Amino acid sequence: MGKLANISGNEAVKAFEKDGWQRAGQVGSHLVMIKPGIRVNLSIPQHKELSVGTLRALIRNAGISVDDFLELLK
Numbered sequence: 001m002g003k004l005a006n007i008s009g010n011e012a013v014k015a016f017e018k019d020g021w022q023r024a025g026q027v028g029s030h031l032v033m034i035k036p037g038i039r040v041n042l043s044i045p046q047h048k049e050l051s052v053g054t055l056r057a058l059i060r061n062a063g064i065s066v067d068d069f070l071e072l073l074k
Contacts, residue, residue, distance in 0.1 A: 004055050004066060007073070009046040012055065015072035016042060016062060038063065 013023070013031055021033040021042060033042040040061050045054065059069045 004052050004070075007050055007055060008048050009044050009050055011073065012044050012050060012058065015069060016044070016058075018072045019062065019064060019068075021062065035062075 009031070013033065016033055017023075019035075021035045024032045024034045024041070026032065026046075027043075029046050030043045031046055033044060040063075042058055042061060044050075044058060050058075056066070059066055062069075064072075
């Protein structure tokens with residue numbers, strides 16, 4: 001399993017977009033993303049650095065593994 005660290009909200013959005021997630025709008029400092037066929041929405045804070053717990057929760061809600069997410073970051 002790879003290591004999650006020092007990932008900004010913007011980098012996370014770009015990685016989730018590669019996995020088919022689409023920007024649906026923004027509420028305050030959180031970008032909301034949706035994916036057709038999936039009932040869960042992702043609410044990604046647009047911070048300079050996301051906490052590891054927040055990032056893991058987003059990855060889990062997206063239905064992918066940490067290793068898959070790290071591949072999407074490349």
